[in-house]
Amino acid sequence: MLKAKPFVKWAGGKRSIVDKLVKLAPDEYKTYYEPFVGGGALLYELQPKKAVINDYNAELMNVYECIKDENKFANMCAELNKHEANHSEEYYYKIRDLDRNKKNFNKLADYKRAARTIYLNKACFNGLYRVNSKNEFNVPSGKKVKVNTYDGPNLGIIHCLLNFYDIKLLSIDFEKSVKNAKKGDFIYFDPPYDSDTSTFNSYTENGFGKEEQKRLSDVFKELDKRGCYVMLSNYNTKLVKELYKGYNFNYVTAQRNIGASAKNRGTVEEVIITNYKNKEGFEE
Ligand SMILES: C[S@@+](CC[C@H](N)C(=O)[O-])C[C@H]1O[C@@H](n2cnc3c(N)ncnc32)[C@H](O)[C@@H]1O
Numbered sequence: 001m002l003k004a005k006p007f008v009k010w011a012g013g014k015r016s017i018v019d020k021l022v023k024l025a026p027d028e029y030k031t032y033y034e035p036f037v038g039g040g041a042l043l044y045e046l047q048p049k050k051a052v053i054n055d056y057n058a059e060l061m062n063v064y065e066c067i068k069d070e071n072k073f074a075n076m077c078a079e080l081n082k083h084e085a086n087h088s089e090e091y092y093y094k095i096r097d098l099d100r101n102k103k104n105f106n107k108l109a110d111y112k113r114a115a116r117t118i119y120l121n122k123a124c125f126n127g128l129y130r131v132n133s134k135n136e137f138n139v140p141s142g143k144k145v146k147v148n149t150y151d152g153p154n155l156g157i158i159h160c161l162l163n164f165y166d167i168k169l170l171s172i173d174f175e176k177s178v179k180n181a182k183k184g185d186f187i188y189f190d191p192p193y194d195s196d197t198s199t200f201n202s203y204t205e206n207g208f209g210k211e212e213q214k215r216l217s218d219v220f221k222e223l224d225k226r227g228c229y230v231m232l233s234n235y236n237t238k239l240v241k242e243l244y245k246g247y248n249f250n251y252v253t254a255q256r257n258i259g260a261s262a263k264n265r266g267t268v269e270e271v272i273i274t275n276y277k278n279k280e281g282f283e284e
Contacts, residue, residue, distance in 0.1 A: 001047055001164070004157040006039030007063070007150065008118060009127030014041040014190060014233070017252050017270065021188070022046065024250060024272055026229045029186035035174035036190045040064075040158075047161060054170040054177035057129070059117045061171035066114035067155055068162040068169070079115035080149040083123075092123050092141045099136050115149075123147045175219050183227030191216055194237045210239060217243035224275040236271040248274045 006013055014021060018041045025046060032048035034040070037055045055061050066072040083095065095116055099105045108116075121127055124139040132138050161167070170177050178187055192208035216232075223230050224247075234240045236251065250272040 001160060002157050003047070004044040004154050004161065005151075006041050006044070007067070007155060007158065008039050008060070008121040008129075010039035010121075011128060012190065012193060013039045015039075017233075017272075018042055018045050020250075020252050021231070021233070021272065024231060024274060024278055025188070026186055026276060029229055030182070030184040031186075033178050033181055033185060033187040034190070035177045035187070036192075037064075038190065042188055042190075044158070044161070048165065048167075050166045052168045052170060052177060052180075054172060054174065056171060056173060058171045059113065060129075061169055062110055063114040063117050064162065064169050066111050067158050070159075072111045072114070073155070073159055075109070075111040076114045076118075077150065077152065077155070079112055080118060083115060083119040084147060084149055087119075087123060087144075087147045089141055089143065092120075096120055096124075096137055096139075096141075118149050119147070122149045174216065178219065178223060181223055181226065181228050184229075186229040187223055187231070189216065189220065189230070189232040191232070191234065193235050194239050195235060196237045213239055214243065220244070220275070228275075230275045232273045234271060234273070236269045240271065240273075244273045248276070248278060250274070250278060 006015060021042050022045050025042075029048075030050065032043075032046060032051040034043055034051070034053045035055075037043060037053040038060070040053065043051065043053060053064070063076075066076045083091075098108070098116065105113075120137060120139070121129065123142055123144060125142045127142075128139045130137070130139050162169075174189070174191070181187055191213070194210070194213050213234075220230050220232060232244070236249075252270050252272060
């Protein structure tokens with residue numbers, strides 16, 4: 001099957017380091033789990049025959065659900081065509097602010113909500129996804145004159161992948177999503193980044209702080225004991241070094257474009273940690 005690209009620009013998206021992740025993935029495994037799937041860069045590269053993909057962001061997972069379902073998929077694309085044709089500054093804010101009226105927003109058809117999510121992602125400032133404590137999308141407009149919301153053939157590949165293979169879609173907490181993982185399964189964790197200084201962690205209304213990083217490392221260790229292959233990416237912070245001491249550290253330098261001012265964009269040290277020996281000669 002042809003390889004797809006993420007349908008959203010996602011903070012922490014792994015497209016730029018996906019080749020390294022593929023090299024570090026085990027050659028063989030049973031079920032693939034991706035508890036923080038985001039834009040899904042690694043999923044599209046690996047094309048696992050059996051997988052459980054999850055993200056706490058329900059609006060994002062609703063897009064995956066709509067791409068999977070034939071009717072919703074067609075309706076979503078038609079809605080995206082409408083958004084492209086109507087796009088303006090004023091229109092952006094009209095669509096963005098639909099979630100201010102919870103009662104009406106909850107009544108919107110799934111495909112309309114999915115099209116809104118993609119449209120906002122493409123038309124907002126720098127592809128950010130940020131919600132406030134009331135779960136309202138609050139990113140300003142990217143002030144683009146024209147917005148291209150989707151690449152039809154690319155979404156077609158994702159539709160095929162989600163239907164031809166056994167891929168379960170969930171939108172729950174990461175810990176619950178790996179509850180059934182067994183020996184021989186492969187789990188790739190790509191959590192919101194830890195930081196020694198500032199934190200960008202508002203993909204969901206709940207955030208992801210130091211306590212969450214610690215809870216994640218407990219889950220990593222529990223899966224290690226079960227005999228799963230576990231891989232995790234994060235920044236190489238003090239806390240990350242401490243939490244995963246004794247596991248294999250592979251260092252990569254990634255270009256970061258989202259969630260930073262122009263001055264702070266640039267290279268940061270990112271680390272890919274595995275509980276198994278690497279077939280590739282990465283620096284440890
Ligand atoms: C770094 S991003 C993942 C990027 C993704 N690998 C990609 O290539 O686009 C982290 C993701 O974790 C999700 N998330 C945050 N807290 C979560 C939780 N408690 N359980 C599951 N997902 C969570 C966010 O919605 C976000 O999509």
